[in-house]
Amino acid sequence: MGPQAKPSLIGARVQRTEDPRFLRGDTRYVGDLQLPGMASVAFLRSSTAHGRILSIEGIPEALALAGVHRVMTGDELAERCAPIVVPWETFLEYHACEQPPIAIDTVRFVGEILAAVVADDRYVAEDALELLYADIDPLPAVTDPLAAMEPGAPQLHANIPRNTNYRGHFANPAIERVIEGATHAVSMRVRMNRHTALPMEGLAVLAFYDPGTENLTLWSSTQMPHMVRSKLAEWLDYPENRIRVIAPDVGGGFGQKANVQPEELILAALSLDLRRPLKWVEDRQESLVSSYQAKEEVVDCTLAFDGSGKITGLKARFIGDGGAYSAYPWSPSAEPLMASATVQGPYVVPVADTEGVCVHTSKATCSVYRGVGQPAGTYAMEHTLDMAAHAMGIDPAELRRRNMIGADAFPYTTFLGGVYDSGQPIATMELALETIGYGAFRAEQAAQREAGRFIGIGQGSMMELTTFGYNEMKNIGWGQRVSAYETAQVTVDPSGGVTLRAGTQNHGQGHETTYAQLAASVLGCELDRVTVETGDTSASPYGWGTWGSRSAVAGGGAILHACEHVRDKAKRVAAHLLEASVQDIDYEAGVAFVRGTPDRALTLADIAQAAIVRGDVPDEEDPTLDEIHTYKPPSPYAQATHVAIVEVDIETGEVELLRYVVAEDCGQMINPTIVEGQIHGGVAQGIGGVLYEHLRYDDDGQFLTGSLMDYLVPTANEVPPIEIKHLVTRSPVSKGGIKGMGEGGAVAPLAAIANAVADALVPVCGWQPIDTLPITPEYVLRHIEANATDASDPNKEIS
């Protein structure tokens, strides 16, 4: 009788082990933490978009209020803290601005911090805010990125002419000739809407300077605790080995928390000054008005085709509205840069010329949000493809079929020299189309049209750049700030229990479950014998947090390697204990035994007891079962096709989602249930981005969407059931064949839904590009009205 081989937990639908505590409310967020002597911080924020700060009035009155301890202005903070700046030596044109965490002299967006108040509690602190008044001499605001680039536009930073902080042109001079010589060429422009991640838990910081140890501890709702620690040390000029950053339970981030926040610096500086714990928890108004925003772009895209419908050329330009400042470490250029780098998607594109531009405006700063540029790039390619399909009279799916990269063409080198490691885009698309019943849809659509209903179908196919590996980051230049390796430490305790530590930071992704699945698979132990510790710079090895769909590949790869090292060590110790040669030791299902004599088996706990407690190991070995491994991950590409069926009410303009199908291939899945959960959340955010969510400013830079009554977010009622199909093409470049997939769900919905809406409206106004997002009901009616008269569709019939 030998040990029973257990099925691997990699790929198993394990229920999330962290969920019981979330469901019971037994979690600990920054907002839950209390320390003796803790005071609260509130911020005076600007209600002027752009202006000279003449003075902050009312400080003596505020300080006179019982319970108020400190009012800090930008000048005072500057004595303690350097400005936020994002240096970047790049072959592309780039200009870095400086952002004092509390504004000095000039304010550049509504919501910018003008002063910080410390008081016994938030109530008193907010009472004190009522006594403060910022005397600001208004300057002209500029809220449109195209206008901001014009000569004579208000210039927001003295060192950044025409407000243009980034211009990256991946030029190919052949493109003009290709477009001129094309049998068909189509062009479109779309304005993508500014929206925001809106995590359930906003930002939150608790800073505690302990005068006894001189240690500064910062609890923060962040995705990147180590990076925050390093920048606190640098900008506050405080020894990094005396700073500890802890991210406890974090209620979502989606990229918004993958930045250093001004509030983190301010609270740390104030705590050093006042020598007491200080807490600030962002409220929803602050979350909307001042937290990093995202995704506003003006997109131009041209596709050229030969007579057989093959793409001959792609020209695209993405102008990102970066807002007022530059968030560390990404800078707002991340959005247009990523769009211009990924617009090719899963297609063969012989000649491509793409450009990304980023512009400062008098609005909140934009940074990264789930998908970063890839939704815009995918929209440009996929919506222009549909436009071309209609112009050429080719079925949109057929046009894609003719142009997609064949499964046998991988690894495939992109126009930029990146490498798609593996995939099967055509099979993925066919699976999605088959699932939704594409073949029967046109007949159904015609029948519904007879009944006075307007339904449409649309797809979005994509390649998802995941992980942003070590070399990829170097190539982009981001590696100067974020080298993006990952380290895991695996420690077996004397009872045989396993503790994993990594520099990634779980903020909803289920790492406590998936990392444990990896370790339990390699070490053969039960899942509940594995504990996962991340998010504490004093407990985890230095690492780069969780963003960019990186943790499964980067953190998971490091864990797999480290667990294999532990397993190998356990075999060596077992060989020593069993007086056998290591070559004769088998390790299965958590026990080591001499091959052929499984009755003389040692469990991991037996081996741990021998090694750690009794020191019974070979002379050349340390008496531990503790391994650390640093992994320089690759950048595997996941891929997917999303297909949406919508109904448009042509009286109200309302778009209703009837069906939504995702066929995806993210390589080896660790836990399909968690993969599907990620897709559900991503699609919901994509639906929000294309139909509802819009951060709006008026021409003077006043913010118009400061509550969830004005900033619309889809609820469970607006998100249809999402039908998901999986294909599995293991990555040949990553440990375990794993690909990232955290962002993909949010990448394709914009294109799929806009394509479906345009398709539904063909009988009303012909196929016309959806040129402004979000697709509000009023936009739909205007779109119909603007195009109904010159509709080119011969089947046009106005109801």
Added chain:
Amino acid sequence: MITQEIEYHAPPSLVDVIALLDDEDRHVELLAGGMSLVPTMTLGLAHPEVLISLKRVPDLSYTRLFGDDLCIGAATTHAEITASAEVLDNVPVLAECASLIGDVQIRNRGTLGGSLAHADPAANYPPLALALGASMVIRSAAGERVVRAADFFEGVMQTAVAHGDVLTEVRIPVPESGEGAAYREFVRVEGNFALVNACAVVSSINWAGRVALGGIASVPVSVGLAGLVDAGILDTHGLDAAVDEMTLGAFADINGSVEYKRSLARTFARRAVDAAIGRAARTKDEQ
């Protein structure tokens, strides 16, 4: 967050409430379910100095038939209205309307009287009150008076409930046999306020009726359907023209332009009237 100091009372009787309302110097607000007032306060848009909660006042939460009216206590929650047998049997359109307010949590706390007295132009009840000819019972130190819906709504968040008044009851005439009524609204995201809402009532005996619209102007507006419905068929062009005339006061906001809101008004007036005609016709068939 709410930053100002507030004096809070929860008196045990209506008499005590009315006595506390007699405060000329300070900003006094009545607190019912708190589903409108409290968010307004947290957004810093209202700064009452005195809050008088109605939660301990007995006999403000009921639904009962009295004469030809369905009488509903002002503190009856939307959820209670949705589930009330008296409402479902006699004025089912009220349950339909209440069931579409906000979300479950809001319906469990928010009240009929609170919503009507708050008089948000986009709230669900105002067009229903106007279409069905509801009356509001208002108590004050001077006694009790009854105000018809047509006279109740005075402006954006302004009603006939004046300083020192408490809205205690809403009376809705039970529709006569052969009448059908329907409530329709346009909301973008479940739980949000409607951009435009409409309530229509139509009689299958003489095809008379009324349609009222909310969300389109500072107060709900309505028009009689005489001459617009004949033998169960709606004259849509006639109704469109009538709606256009009564929505001249439409205002633009972040949710839409004047032009768009007026087009929604036409659409939802039609949809409400069509649904009401359908229900009236069914009522007729059943007899």
